[in-house]
Amino acid sequence: xxxxxxxxxxxxxxxxxxxxxxxxxxxxxxxxxxxxxxxxxxxxxxxxxxxxxxxxxxxxxxxxxxxxxxxxxxxxxxxxxxxxxxxxxxxxxxxxxxxxxxxxxxxxxxxxxxxxxxxxxxxxxxxxxxxxxxxxxxxxxxxxxxxxxxxxxxxxxxxxxxxxxxxxxxxxxxxxxxxxxxxxxxxxxxxxxxxxxxxxxxxxxxxxxxxxxxxxxxxxxxxxxxxxxxxxxxxxxxxxxxxxxxxxxxxxxxxxxxxxxxxxxxxxxxxxxxxxxxxxxxxxxxxxxxxxxxxxxxxxxxxxxxxxxxxxxxxxxxxxxxxxxxxxxxxxxxxxxxxxxxxxxxxxxxxxxxxxxxxxxxxxxxxxxxxxxxxxxxxxxxxxxxxx
Numbered sequence: 001x002x003x004x005x006x007x008x009x010x011x012x013x014x015x016x017x018x019x020x021x022x023x024x025x026x027x028x029x030x031x032x033x034x035x036x037x038x039x040x041x042x043x044x045x046x047x048x049x050x051x052x053x054x055x056x057x058x059x060x061x062x063x064x065x066x067x068x069x070x071x072x073x074x075x076x077x078x079x080x081x082x083x084x085x086x087x088x089x090x091x092x093x094x095x096x097x098x099x100x101x102x103x104x105x106x107x108x109x110x111x112x113x114x115x116x117x118x119x120x121x122x123x124x125x126x127x128x129x130x131x132x133x134x135x136x137x138x139x140x141x142x143x144x145x146x147x148x149x150x151x152x153x154x155x156x157x158x159x160x161x162x163x164x165x166x167x168x169x170x171x172x173x174x175x176x177x178x179x180x181x182x183x184x185x186x187x188x189x190x191x192x193x194x195x196x197x198x199x200x201x202x203x204x205x206x207x208x209x210x211x212x213x214x215x216x217x218x219x220x221x222x223x224x225x226x227x228x229x230x231x232x233x234x235x236x237x238x239x240x241x242x243x244x245x246x247x248x249x250x251x252x253x254x255x256x257x258x259x260x261x262x263x264x265x266x267x268x269x270x271x272x273x274x275x276x277x278x279x280x281x282x283x284x285x286x287x288x289x290x291x292x293x294x295x296x297x298x299x300x301x302x303x304x305x306x307x308x309x310x311x312x313x314x315x316x317x318x319x320x321x322x323x324x325x326x327x328x329x330x331x332x333x334x335x336x337x338x339x340x341x342x343x344x345x346x347x348x349x350x351x352x353x354x355x356x357x358x359x360x361x362x363x364x365x366x367x368x369x370x371x372x373x374x375x376x377x378x379x380x381x382x383x384x385x386x387x388x
Contacts, residue, residue, distance in 0.1 A: 012052075015041060016378050019049050020058060020078060024103070024372075029062040029075035050076060057082055058378070080105065084140060085367060086184075087360030088150035089193065089353075090127055090176075092116050092167055092221070097130040098356040099138040099145075104204055104364060108137035109356070120170045124179055131183075145186045146370075147363035150176055151193035151355040153221070157238045160190030167221060187366050191234070194223035194241060194317075196358030197348075199232045201315045203361045205354070206346040212311045214343075215241075216302060218327070219319040220255045220270065224301065226309060232362075243301035250297035257297070261290035277323035291330050299334035306339050317348040 022038040023030060030038065036046040053059045060079050064072035080103035089096040091114075098109040110133025112126040127150075135141060152174075154165025160177045176190045198215030201207040207215075211230045217223035224241035226233040233240050244251030255273070258264065263279035263286060264272035279287035302314065316324050316331075324347030335342045350357060371378060 012049075013378060014374065015039070015045065015049050016053060016058075017372060017374065019046070019053060020372060020378070023059060023076065023078035024080075026077075029077040031073040031075050033073070035076065056378070078102075083146040083367065084138070084144060085147040085149075085360050085363035086131065086134065086145050087196075087356040087358065087363060088127060088131065088148070089196075089355035089359065090123065090150055090152045091193065091355070092153060094352075095123070095126045095130045096353065096356045097127075097134040098353065098360060099134050099140060100357075100360040100364075102364065102367065104357070104360060106353075106357075108134050108139075109353075110134035110137065116167055120168075120174060123168075123171070124174070127180070128183065142184050142186075145184065147187050147189075147366045148180060148184050149189040149191065149196070149359040149362040149366075150180065151191055151196035151359045152176065153193055155238050155242065156190055156192045158234065160188070162190075163238070187363075187370075189362055189366060191232075191359070191362060192223075192225070192238060192241075193217075193355045195225040195232055195234070196362060197317050197350075197354040198225035198227055198315070198358070199361050200350055200354045200358035201317065201348060202227050202230070202232075204357055205315070205348060205350045207313055207315050210313045212309060213313040213315060214302065214305045214309060214311045215315045215317055216298070217318040218298065218316060218321060220273070222251045222254070222298070222301075222318070224305060226305065226311075228309070241305070243304055246301070246304075249301035249304070251301050254294050254297035257290050257293040261287055263287040263290070273320055273323070277320075277326045280326045281323075291326055292334070295327060295330035295334045298331060299338060302331070303335055303338035306335070306343060310341070311343050314343050314345045315348055316345060317350075317354060321347045 018039045022035055032046050036043045058079055059076045062075040062077050080101040083102050084099050087098045093115055095112045095114055099107040101107055110130040112130045114123055114126050152162050154162045157163050162172055162174050165171045177188050180188050194217040207213050213227045215225040222244055226240055243249055258276045259269050259272040261276045263284055264275045267275055276287045276290050280291045328345055332342060
């Protein structure tokens with residue numbers, strides 16, 4: 001059978017992709033023999049593939065461990081430092097920009113404080129200042145970025161437009177793609193903040209490897225998101241997880257259960273939850289009742305999503321997740337009357353960086369489509385000479 005030049009080129013590309021995929025998934029560097037076993041290629045073919053990928057800057061040879069006996073086998077790793085992406089969290093109280101490598105590891109970050117009274121133009125200026133700070137700290141410039149994604153409060157449609165937001169009256173309609181594109185030339189994606197937090201948990205957090213999950217952003221401003229079959233579920237208009245719009249759930253007002261508790265008397269609303277959770281932890285009866293009231297209302301919207309999706313896991317994220325030791329048992333009890341099966345519930349461990357990390361994960365999705373999918377093309381990294 002005659003094989004055309006195009007078929008051979010396609011075969012080489014597929015062999016390169018499978019090799020890169022094996023190296024990215026490995027917990028450490030691999031030898032040629034281990035890489036051949038992981039890809040199903042012959043060792044001879046593996047030598048050609050590795051030589052090509054090394055010359056093009058996608059993989060690096062790892063120095064042997066000092067003190068070994070005999071001549072050690074060569075080992076190779078994927079060069080996660082060959083490229084970088086930027087994830088941005090545009091929140092009510094902060095703007096956080098994080099530069100990560102191709103493995104999602106944080107390289108540098110920049111943070112600017114804002115508040116609910118910050119105007120649209122001021123918030124956008126804060127976004128650019130946070131980006132500049134992250135780039136300076138990382139030693140990179142805008143052309144070095146391979147992808148950017150940002151998470152925003154509110155409903156975000158497929159075009160990346162914020163179509164509805166309750167807390168920031170002048171934020172709806174903001175063209176984040178256009179404004180970011182004024183200084184960044186790489187692909188840009190925009191998504192809802194809770195959805196990106198869910199993606200971060202599924203890639204880097206307590207839900208790593210879970211295929212179906214419900215993410216709860218619990219705080220004074222509650223939200224939710226869904227991961228279906230391993231993928232973030234955006235929905236037709238971006239409004240997935242907005243169960244709090246149903247008044248019967250009580251999500252819009254449930255924070256008052258904590259703010260009106262005697263344990264928080266005299267405290268500003270933003271400090272009430274911490275005081276009540278602390279009092280409940282110490283056994284205060286009134287605080288325990290307030291936590292139960294909050295959990296009861298949280299359970300109504302959560303149960304609607306659990307009964308619809310039947311997820312493997314529910315993740316508690318957001319500011320109140322820091323008190324999961326108090327809230328989680330109350331939520332589990334409140335879910336039992338409503339659910340055929342109460343899924344496992346785990347608190348987030350990613351903290352306030354979860355949205356920015358999820359944005360970086362979304363940016364990496366686009367990088368994967370461009371470079372590491374059969375439909376994409378493997379090309380030389382942008383500036384391999386800059387990297388170790």
